[in-house]
Amino acid sequence: MDPRTAQYLRDFIKFDSPFLESLEKSNRSRNxxxxxxxxxxxxxxxxxxxxxxxxxxxxxGSSNGYSSIWMATALRETGGKITTVENHNRIIKEAERNIAESGYSDIITLIHGKAEEECAKMVENGEKFDLIFQDCGKYLYPMLLETTVKLCKKGGIIAADDTLFRVTESVRSGLGDYTHDYNRAVFAHKKLFSTILPIGNGVTLSFKR
Ligand SMILES: C[S@@+](CC[C@H](N)C(=O)[O-])C[C@H]1O[C@@H](n2cnc3c(N)ncnc32)[C@H](O)[C@@H]1O
Structure with a gap:
């Protein structure tokens, strides 16, 4: 989306929680x-x-909990819950604090571990999800695709963030390569019906048939 159109859309969006608004401001100022x-x-x-x-x-990919808390604001209304996985030792401590302060710790379960290992355990335990939000290391997107398809219920959705990032560069490298591979794989996947929304840095949506 071009920056002016994105700003037009963003001007309509209000935060559902004051905590999220201050977390967004603080995250934005960090590198x-x-x-x-x-x-x-x-x-x-x-x-x-x-x-x-x-x-x-x-x-x-929880990072310090911002997206988990956003989803928790909606899950409070649906009576749902979210499990989120992060492997970075320092960041996970921040996520724990933020989730506790946000007032959504009854909805969010934070797992300290590698997505690839935690997902494998979930498959073994027969766990299933209505929505899987893929936002961890981009190199893991194609690698974890089959696992996330297994973990997604029939009729459920896999949403992956940043999937238009650098994909149109004449020589794709690194991040753009992984997300391009992911996009190709989900569009070709027999169990999935996929599209890409050009919001943020691109969100690939895959519906499990
Ligand atoms: C783009 S950030 C997530 C941002 C977060 N979803 C948000 O919007 O607030 C990606 C996160 O994935 C984590 N990550 C990278 N590789 C991972 C892995 N193998 N397992 C779990 N987390 C991982 C990184 O440490 C980083 O915090």
């Missing part, structure tokens, strides 16, 4: 954590959870 989701992506996820009455969310 020692990876970027949080853009506000229009946050609003979209909160919209999706409400519209589909989603009850059980898995997030890969």
């Amino acid at each position: 020692d954590i990876q970027p949080m989701i853009e506000i229009e992506v946050a609003k979209f996820l909160a919209f999706l959870i409400r519209a589909k009455k989603i009850k059980n969310v898995l997030e890969l």
Whole structure:
């Protein structure tokens, strides 16, 4: 989305919690954590959870809890919960504090671990989710695709963030390569029906048939 259109959309979006608003401001001024989701992506996820009455969310890549808390604001209304996985020792401590301060610790379960290992355990335990939000290391997107398909209920959705980031550069490298591979894989996947929303840095949505 061009920056002026993005700003037009962002001007409509209000925070559902004062805590989230201050966390967004503080995150934006930092360069020692990876970027949080853009506000229009946050609003979209909160919209999706409400519209589909989603009850059980898995997030890969919690960072300091911003996107988990956004989703929790919607899950409070649907009576749902979210499990979120983060592997960074320093950041997870911040996430614990932020989730406790946000007032949503009854909805958010934070797991300290590697997404690839935690997801494998969940598959073994037969866990299933209505919505999986993929936002961890981009190199893991293609690698974890089959696992997330297994963890997604039929009729559920896998949403992946940043999937238009650097994908159109003439020589793709690094992040853009991984997300391009992911996009190709989900569009070709027989069990998935996929599209990409050009909000934030791109959100690939895959519906499990
Ligand atoms: C883009 S940030 C997540 C932002 C967060 N979803 C938000 O919007 O507030 C990606 C996070 O994934 C974490 N991460 C990277 N590789 C991981 C892995 N293998 N397992 C779990 N977390 C991982 C990073 O430490 C980082 O905090």
